[in-house]
Amino acid sequence: MNRIPLPARVFAATAASAAAVAMLLSAPALAAVTAEEAARLKTTLTPLGAERGANKDGSIPAWDGGMTKAPAGFKAGDARPDPFPGEKPLYAISAKNMAQYEAKLSDGVKALMKKYPDFRIEVYPTHRTAAAPQWVYDNTFKNATRAKLVDNGHGTEGAYGGTPFPIPKDGYEVFQNHRLAWTGTYIQAPVRVWVVTADGKRAMASGGTQSFRKQFYDPEGSHEKFDGYYQLGKFAVSEPGSKTGEAILAHDNLNASNPRGLWQYLVGQRRVRKAPSVAYDTPDSVTSGIGLFDEAFNLFGPIDKHTLKLVGKRELYIPYNNNRAASAKVADLVTPGTLNPSLVRWELHRVWEVEATLAEGKRHVVPKRKYYIDEDSWQIILFDGWDAKGDLWRTNYTLTLLAPDIPALVGNMYWGGYDLQTGAYYLNMASNELPSQYKVVAPLPRSFFSPEELANEGAR
Incomplete structure (x- = not known):
């Protein structure tokens, strides 16, 4: 599988049995890393914890700081241009030749190739463009020796303003890194959600404005002042007409033991109500x-x-630097069967692989998943899901938008999923053909994300 070994400290107990090692990888760790380990963030690792060097054959280059310069004349809200407009694909992978590249393909991508003879991935030169501001790097270095898992691995203490676990010991730490990945602080974007049925018909399921207040990354805040709510998010629906006025509001806490706030405004009921069902395997009404x-x-x-097991690190073809897809016309991008292969850019990158399996005594319609997390940005780029019969059912993706103006590699836009069994798929949080793209805005007050404001907006 071309796997790259986990850090040596995971296997320090060389005399341990295979079963003991497996237990170590799946159980949440509690301790932060040592100062000596953290020092690697200034030498062999990038400031966020990725391997700084190239891979053996150079197909994955060394990280040189990422891309941090906005295009000339760029204004907030502009569609960001393709950073590599002159590049052509190195090669394409389809059902015809996927056996040659199988070790670097996810199960879901291989399933799409088998299901759709015309589906392919076009592989471009790899560019490690992910970056963050220096203050995020500084906080990540501090977090490395002070952050720890709580709440059975589903919460974090001792972190602020940076990646909490840049040198992860287990899958729980990797997932917390994803939850707290840097994508900006105050963000808004007009978005639409596109769905495609098995017979190839495209429709807009929802449209509106997505807003984020990522207060874990408030540069004016601090570890001491932080109240635990790392992200406030609101999706206000403005189209189609049958859904106009609906909204979903989420207050996400760093620790699972603290209450997560979820509210919905439904026009037909003309009131805001708590929405605990907006979680787990409840079908997503937005899609x-x-x-x-x-x-x-x-x-x-x-x-x-689910319980989380850190399988290790591997090289994988993943969607990356997809500014061209983010600017494409909807009819050109969202095509029958799959997204248009000619518009989606794939690159070879190192990813962390985390396997999620159903915990004892729990129920979920997707009992097994495999997640692939980009080492440079700590964001889940691909993941696959299996049903209760053990059959591959779902494969999900994010196209990753490069935003050097922030600077960030954005994975919380242009994401979606394929139902491999029904043939339907969707693209969510897409700003194609809309007047603005993922945009840094002036600080959004907490009151903007209150249930009371949700009610006021719905009444207007």
Whole structure:
């Protein structure tokens, strides 16, 4: 499988049995790393914890700081251009030749190739463009020696303003890194959700404005002042007409033991109500039920119905630097069967692989998943899901938008999923053909994300 070994400290007890090692990898760790380990963030590792060097054959280059310069004349809200407009694919992989590249393909991608003879991935030169501001790097270095898991691995203490576990010991730490990945602080974007049925018909399921207040990354805040709510998010629906005025509001806490706030405004009821069902395997109404709520943004809400095992690190073809797809016309991008292969850019990157399996005594319609997390940005880029019979059922993706103006590699836009059994799929949080793209805005007050404001907006 071309796997790259986990850090040596995971296997320090060389005399341990294979079963003991497996237990170590799946159980949540509690301790932060040592100062000596953290020092690697300034030498062999990038400031966020990725391997700084190239791979053996150079197909994955060394990280040189990422891309941090906005295009000339760029204004907030502009569609960001393709950063590599002159590049051509190195090669394409389809059902005809996928055996040659099988070790670097996810199960879901291989299933799409088998299901759709015309589906292919076009592989471009790898560019490690992910970056963050220096203050995020500084906080990540501090977090490395002070952050720890709580709440049976589903919460974090001692972290602020940076990746909490840049040198992860287990899958729980990797997932917390994803939850707290840097994608900006105050963000808004007009978005639409596109669904495609098995017979190839495309429809807009929802449209509106997505807003984020990522207060874990408030540069004016601090570890001491932080109240635990790392992200406030609101999706206000403005189209189609049958859904205009609906809204979903989420207050996500760093620790699973603290209450997660979820509210919905439904026009027909003309009131705001708490929405505990917006979680786990409840069909996602925003995607007309094709996706599940815990698949939103590739990970949304608690995942305590599964246990997490850190399998290791591997090289994988993943969607990357997809600014061209983000600017394409909807009819050109969202095509029957799959997204248009000619518009989606794939690159070879190192990813962390985390396997989620159903915990004892729990129920979930997707009892097994495999997640692939980009080492440079700590965001889930691909994940696959199996049904109770053990059959591959779902494969999800994010196209990753490069935003050097922030700077960030954005994975919480342009994401979606394929139902491999029905043939339906969707693309969520897409700003194609809309007047603005993922946009840094002035600080959004907490009151903007209150249930009371949700009611006021619905009444207007």
